[in-house]
Amino acid sequence: NGLVKKTPLQDFKNIRKGGIIAISLREGDELIRTLLTDGNQEILMASHEGYSVRYSEKDVRSMGRTAMGVKGMELSDGDYVMDTERVREDADVLTISENGFGKRTPAEEYRIQTRGGKGILTMHITERTGKLAAMKVVSGEEDLIMINSEGVIIRIGTDEISRLSRNTQGVTLMRVEEGDSIVSVAKAKKSEEDDEEEERPANEDSGDRTGETDSSQGAQSAPRMPFSGEKDDSLKRLLDRAQEPDDRQEKDGEKENDEKNDPNDPE
Structure with a gap:
């Protein structure tokens, strides 16, 4: 119903398990938005019919939790508040x-007005555009997520959206089929594009780093060890050599016998 109120945050410090009352609502009314402020902010309210009003929150006196509030925006029959935001110049x-x-x-095109007025046009509403679905204050450094009634979702950067004056229709951001409509809009942190992975240089592991050596230069090869499954004959060869006659001893014995049997050797 276009009502607004301001309540000290300390009034919400003792939250019960079942919650506590934040505002009293009239029959058929519902809460649209809550904002944290410092008492010196400027507030912008926008309606379904494309009107908006900007006013200082100092025009709204502080009230208790159960209060209904005061009129923030004058609404025509059938119109209702779509969104509320803090304004930055x-x-x-x-x-x-x-x-x-x-x-x-x-934002400078939205002049400050007295709280409770009908406001000024924020969008030129026609049958082609449909009624106002959302209003957000953006800096151009975030993304926008939109969902239609069929569950289709898109995400675009707010800096990609055209800047136009208040009393204009805008441009197509999302194609909507007949019978569908935009049902939810939210701001999100700007997504960063994935950088392509750079290829590693061929000489990156060339061994030039401090403490690394090139094993192919000046290195002595280690003794060859038999691989698993390869037959090792070294022990067998040692045993065979131990059983073979000592050729050196046989030759020495033959030489000694020849010297004893030499007929020319005078005794």
Whole structure:
């Protein structure tokens, strides 16, 4: 119903398991948005029919949790508040319609007004665009996620959306089939593009680093050891050599006998 109120945060410090009342609502009314402020912010409210009002939160007095609040925006019959945001002068106001049209408008085009007024146009609503579906304050450094009634979702950078004046329809951000509509819009942290993995240089592991040596230069080969499954005959060869007659001893014995049997040897 366009009501707004401000409550000290300390009033919410004792939360019960079943929750506590934050605002009293009239029959058929519902809570649209809650914001944390410091008491010096400027608030922008936007309606389904494409109107908006910007006012200082100082115009809203502090109230208790169970209070209904005061009128923040005058609404025509059938109209209702779509969204509420804090305004920054260096930011843009992003508006998106039910049929997927959207645009960015500099916040400076939204002049400060008195709380409780009908406001000014924030988007030119036509049958082609559909009614206003969402309003966000953006800096161009975030992404926008949109979902339609068929569950289709897209994600685009807010810096890719055209800047246009308030009283315009905008451009197509998401194609919506007949009978579908945009049902949810949210801001998200800007996604970073995945960098392509660089190929490792061929000489990266060339052994030039301190403490590394090239095993192919100046290295002596180690004694060859038999591989697993390869027959090792070294022990057998040693045993065979131990059983063979000592040729050296036989030759020495023959020489000694020859010397004894030499007929020319005078005794």
